[in-house]
Amino acid sequence: MELGPTKEKVVADLVYQRVIKALQNQIDAGKFSDLKLPNERILAEEFQVSRSSIKKALNSLIQRGVVFQKQGAGTFINPLYLKNRPMFDIAGDNVGVTDTFQRNGKRPDIKVIDFNVVPASPEVQESLFLEPGEFVYEIQRLRSFDDQPFMIEDGFVPIKLVPDLTKKNIAGSLYKYLHESRNIAVTRSFLTISADVSTANDQKLLNLKPVEPVGVMEGIFFMDRGTPIEFSHMRLHYKFMRYNTFTLLN
Amino acid sequence: MELGPTKEKVVADLVYQRVIKALQNQIDAGKFSDLKLPNERILAEEFQVSRSSIKKALNSLIQRGVVFQKQGAGTFINPLYLKNRPMFDIAGDNVGVTDTFQRNGKRPDIKVIDFNVVPASPEVQESLFLEPGEFVYEIQRLRSFDDQPFMIEDGFVPIKLVPDLTKKNIAGSLYKYLHESRNIAVTRSFLTISADVSTANDQKLLNLKPVEPVGVMEGIFFMDRGTPIEFSHMRLHYKFMRYNTFTLLN
């Protein structure tokens, strides 16, 4: 699959990735009408790979909620997945809440309300694992869909991690900038989701009636090494907050 | 369910489970002060198990957000985990929302508001994967903490899956009943979390002022085989809805 000269980063040459995609396609195409997949040994035979690789691939599909397994019985497609596929596309896909909303071709407008460097408050300091007195960017933004503002975002980023941040970087996707220009990948998040009465400020910015509430998402995003990169507090127009989650009990 | 000598179901005789617990304890005890674990080969040597088993154990800790790995670098403890351990105990632990709230010794009061058998509405039918005309229990309950009602729960369970449900079973933990008496394990859930303006009914039952909102959790719980066992619609006092989630990006 060589297109360009050197880089290109072909992600698809891993066996288990290949199997995942193939199975996913077959499932989406309705190949297994009885909702049951062939057993692992057969799959290994069909794909001409080891059973271990099949296991690894299936494990990934399990985590996504596409299939589930039961010892002694087999591997089955989650009926919910077939019924409600679009939901599953979103489930769990929540890091970069900021970025998550770039869906359906609706490109969100981002308005920078405030952009400063301030000393970290105790809460921020604690959350970002900073020493007392360290400085952070405070980034306040208002996000909209087609002139409908839906989210007030208050984010804090340690300056030591991104010393050269500018208002221009902030106006777009912060994570895209971090990734493309600084090779920082944001790969984990810890979020708390709740609801709250809307404040006067919420009502003004989000165009809410006094009785209408906001959804609140607050959390920490961190990079590969586990270093927190952003503490974010988000207040959303209640009609626009929908958090989908697929959970394995265990 | 015979409690005799033979069964006992010792869950702990699995190698990787043993490793998970040991590592978890060592981490909690602060053994790795530099936040770095020994490499996989060393761990295998120390625990006298194969590297594969170490990998399996570490993988589990990764999913829980306790540690993370980076190729070429090593395995590191998530600093957030150490800082905020109690949060991680709750994260993702959301199936049986009904049951999740039995924490802190505060035993919640459950009041059965309504308990009937009704034909499944289109939405319920769709969600529970039923044929048109099938019947479901409709279970309406109000949950409280120490006289503070916090959740109105409207649940639907197919009668064919639990033909002998009674009001008595419903008054306690439904899932405990299913598990202990019917050997049905609820192991997966798909939830959508949002917020809404409180209705007059909400305000009355949850003791809310008109301006105060409710948190909404709606979703499907299913059992081992992927069969949906309950569709549940929950409206929570906004001060009591806190959903924690740890998410791996990718």
Place this chain on the structure above:
DNA sequence: AATTAAAATTGGTACGTTCCTTTTGCGAAA
């Protein structure tokens, strides 16, 4: 001292084997 290149470290992928445990299904017995 700074830069660069090689080597060691460390996790990732893939395969294969062996044996165990849980379910399921079938056939024999009651």
Place this chain on the structure above:
DNA sequence: TTTCGCAAAAGGAACGTACCAATTTTAATT
């Protein structure tokens, strides 16, 4: 017909090997 027990089917666990890829460390060079 129903029940019971055994064989088969299917996933789970564990081990081990070999080699690959990203990162870090070390050494050599400039």
